[in-house]
Amino acid sequence: MNTLESPAIQMRGITKRFPGVLANDHVDLDVYPGEVLALLGENGAGKSTLMNILSGLYRPDEGQIIIHGRPVHLRSPREAIAHGIGMVHQHFMLVESLTVAENVVLGLDSTGFVLNLKQVGEELAALSARYGLPVDPNAYIWQLSVGEQQRVEILKLLYRGADVLILDEPTAVLTPQEAADLATTLRQMADEGKAVIFITHKLDEVMAFADRVTVLRAGRVVATLPSRETTKAELARLMVGREVLFHLSKKPRRPGRVALEVEDLEALNDKGLPALRGVSFTIREGEILGIAGVAGNGQRELAEVITGLRPATRGHVRVHGQEITNRSPRQAIEAGISHIPGDRLGMGLVPNLPVSDNLAMKAYRRPPLARGPILDRRALYRFARRLIEAFRIVTPGPETPVKLLSGGNQQRAVLAREITAGRGILIAVHPSRGLDVGA
Ligand SMILES: Nc1ncnc2c1ncn2[C@@H]1O[C@H](COP(=O)(O)OP(=O)(O)O)[C@@H](O)[C@H]1O
Ligand SMILES: [Mg+2]
Incomplete structure (x- = not known):
């Protein structure tokens, strides 16, 4: 990265509020041409919101975006891409029933002339080869793997001439090999002078992919560092706000x-x-x-x-x-089997019921919560309070509907219930999803 260059993007004092949440709190962010910048933070830190603002999807409540020295107002993704800024979202925005080439031209102004899909296909093939993004321009989206669909999203941005590319947790859906290939592609784009921002909560990826890293915590920038001058331990501390242990001492066990x-x-x-x-x-x-x-x-x-x-x-x-x-x-x-499902709101929790009832769901048939056929509400509250404390679930109280808790605290509630109910075997699907590195 050439630090003598001026930033491609400057975000200044960006603030974004949602009902009850300050998602971005006076955020300053610089991105230079030729660099891969990691935007690191826990779940809910405000990363996607900030990049949705930069890609024209959301408007900030306060603050300014400056592109190559000029303040701009981005009122839509279309305006952002006209300024060279494009984003690959976590949930892809492709039309399944159309081909790759059709998706790429979808929404482009084809002022008066009929788009020549064959020519688009050829241009895509050239971009594919150049950036190591293999995909068949004539394939239908529904025929493609998730990794291939992601490549289509990237090609779409390149085809539109993006020179600032934003990727929201791109490796979450990739195999390790695909992730390594993506890293190579991002590096190449940066080497050609593009600016690449990738969102992640994985420390290894920051170290492996990024030139610099900006850490967000609770909507605020807590640090911006060259990745070569930091460590995973420091990044974890910045991200979580306290010391994080990486090594559990596992004693050998006799099964x-x-x-x-x-x-x-x-x-x-x-x-x-x-x-x-x-x-x-x-x-x-x-x-x-x-x-x-x-x-x-x-x-x-x-x-x-x-x-x-x-x-x-x-x-x-x-x-x-x-x-x-x-x-x-x-x-x-x-x-004796308990289950932490991968989809906590679909199967793990009943969103409208209080935290207490959700915690008791596997215990209410037995004493001390059940006295014969009768449920002892006072015992249920005591039980819930004990779990809330032991598992450090952040909730206004046991009566709060569980849907109002943050994702990480919902996950703690599922863990608390299943670990407590467990009488032998625990089946855990992505048990750490939504939990920070500290938890
Ligand atoms: N469209 C929205 N409406 C209401 N709240 C939102 C919306 N998008 C995000 N939030 C809230 O803003 C905060 C930051 O979210 P987000 O930017 O998605 O975090 P991250 O991408 O770092 O996980 C969270 O508390 C989230 O619940
Ligand atoms: Mg996000």
């Missing part, structure tokens, strides 16, 4: 009896296609088994079959030797 046994398990996904094909493993008491893989390769279905939410078409699930294959979720719970 106990077999707790869960999965044998030759097969199941279908929601589309009726095979999701699990002969999965077998055992877990003993005292063990943690990690299941790794790119999302969409059967992890969710596996958790659902074990917890009784999805039928197995073949094979066995046994808990302490007892067959529980294709029993109900309630029977799985009674066998």
Whole structure:
């Protein structure tokens, strides 16, 4: 990066409020041509909001955007791209039923002449080759993997002549190999003089991809540093606001009896296609088994079959030797299985019910919460208060509807309930989603 150059973008005093939330609080940010800038922060720090402002999707309540020295008002993404600023959002904005080339030209002013899609395809192929973004211009979006769709979004921006490219958590949907390829592409774009901003909450990516890093915490910039002059520990401290331990001392353990046994398990996904094909493993008491893989390769279905939410078409699930294959979720719970689902608002929590009821959902059938057929509300409140304190759930009180909590605190509520209810086996799908590095 050439620091003698003047910034491509200057954001000055940017403030953005949502009802009850100060998402961006007088944020200053500079981006230079030729650099990859990481925008680092925990969930809810205000990263997406700030970049949605820079890409013309949101208007700031206060503050100014200066592009190559000139103050501008960006009233839409179209105006932003006219100034060379484009963003790849976390949720792609492609039309599934159209081809790659059609998506790229969609929304362009084709003043009077019919767009020549063949020529667009050729130009795209050239951009693909130049930036290492392989994708077939004639393929339909629905035929493409998530990684390929992301490449289409990037190509779309390049085709429109963007020289400031913003990517919102781009690696979240990529395999490690795809992420490494993306890093190469970003570096090349920067080497050609473009400015690249990528949003992340992953410290390793800052170190691997970025020239500089700006850290946001609770809507404010807490630091901007060259990544070569900082460490993961420092970045974590800046991001979270306190010291973070990276190394847990794991003592060697002597595993106990077999707790869960999965044998030759097969199941279908929601589309009726095979999701699990002969999965077998055992877990003993005292063990943690990690299941790794790119999302969409059967992890969710596996958790659902074990917890009784999805039928197995073949094979066995046994808990302490007892067959529980294709029993109900309630029977799985009674066998000692608890479940932290990947989708906390879909399956983990009832949004409109109070925090207390959500915490008690697995305990209310048994004493001390149940006295015979009667639910003891006072015992329920005591139970909830104890969990709120033990798991440091930030909530105005046990009566607050759980939907009003932040994502991280909702996740703590699910963890609190499932860990407390656990009587043997905990199935956790992305348990750290939404939690900061400290938690
Ligand atoms: N459209 C919106 N309406 C209301 N609140 C929002 C909206 N977008 C973001 N927020 C809130 O603003 C804060 C910052 O959110 P966001 O910019 O998405 O954070 P990040 O991208 O760093 O995770 C959060 O508290 C979030 O709930
Ligand atoms: Mg975000």
